[in-house]
Amino acid sequence: MKLIQLFLLLLTISLFQGCASKLPVPVDNSKNVIQKCPDVYIVKKGDTIFSLSLKCGFDYKDVAEVNNIKKPYKISAGEEIRFDLLRNESKSNSESDDSKSDNVEIARLDDNDEQEVREEKALTQEDIGEPIEINEPVATLEIYNTQSVKKTKEIVAKNTESLANRFMWPTEGDIAQQFNPDDGMKGILIEGSLGQEVKAIAKGRVIYAGEDLKGYGKLIIIKHDDDILSVYGHNRELLVTEGQKISAGEIISTMGQTDDGKIHLHFEIRKSGLSVNPMNYFKSRT
Missing domain, CATH: 3.10.350.10 (LysM domain)
Known part of the structure; x- marks a missing residue:
């Protein structure tokens, strides 16, 4: 009798474990919800x-x-x-642009419009006349020549050079991390030593100086014109204040440490609010 009771007890436990293993495991998705900015x-x-x-x-x-x-x-x-x-x-x-691209406007004829359709008589060879033989072209067009190609190359080179030489470097040092917005890197990291001088890349006005923006440490933002902002993060000491006018090359701060303890300057250029590669704007180092 005891063997039968023991067998029934083991059978009940195994059935309970089998059912429990099929129960859904609660998943906390709250960590996956990231909202960069509230509405x-x-x-x-x-x-x-x-x-x-x-x-x-x-x-x-x-x-x-x-x-x-x-x-x-x-x-x-x-x-x-x-x-x-x-x-x-x-x-x-975006939706307006999509709807414009999908809509095709079809002109409809007014029911009251009367249109006369006539079958025209085909022209004969007598109507057309004898063909005229043309031995020379009426006009010639020279698309490329050595001089025009050379001039085009000079213009392209000049424009490229003016873009590359627009701003001075904010500090000395090797590039520790390149611009890579797809990986969250909206600027570059420049290596240096603790307390190293950081300079303004061009004349402008300080529009922010503080440490309230998470992820940037002590931060300076300079407005250079209507489209360009320069961003200097992870400073040790801020030497300018908001509203202050700055000259190109003026010392604005000293280099500090990033969140991982490494000594870097986090530098960005924003054009019309968007991150751009600073390397395309720097003057060549001598």
């Missing part, structure tokens, strides 16, 4: 329109326009910055 951001102390735009990947002019912020783009703690308006505008423009 509506509440301004905190130290925030600027420039630092928020840089963080969220928008052009500061677009952010200011949709939020009705006028020059000199001052914002205060507690104010709302609407990023959802920019996202919706971008989405609507």
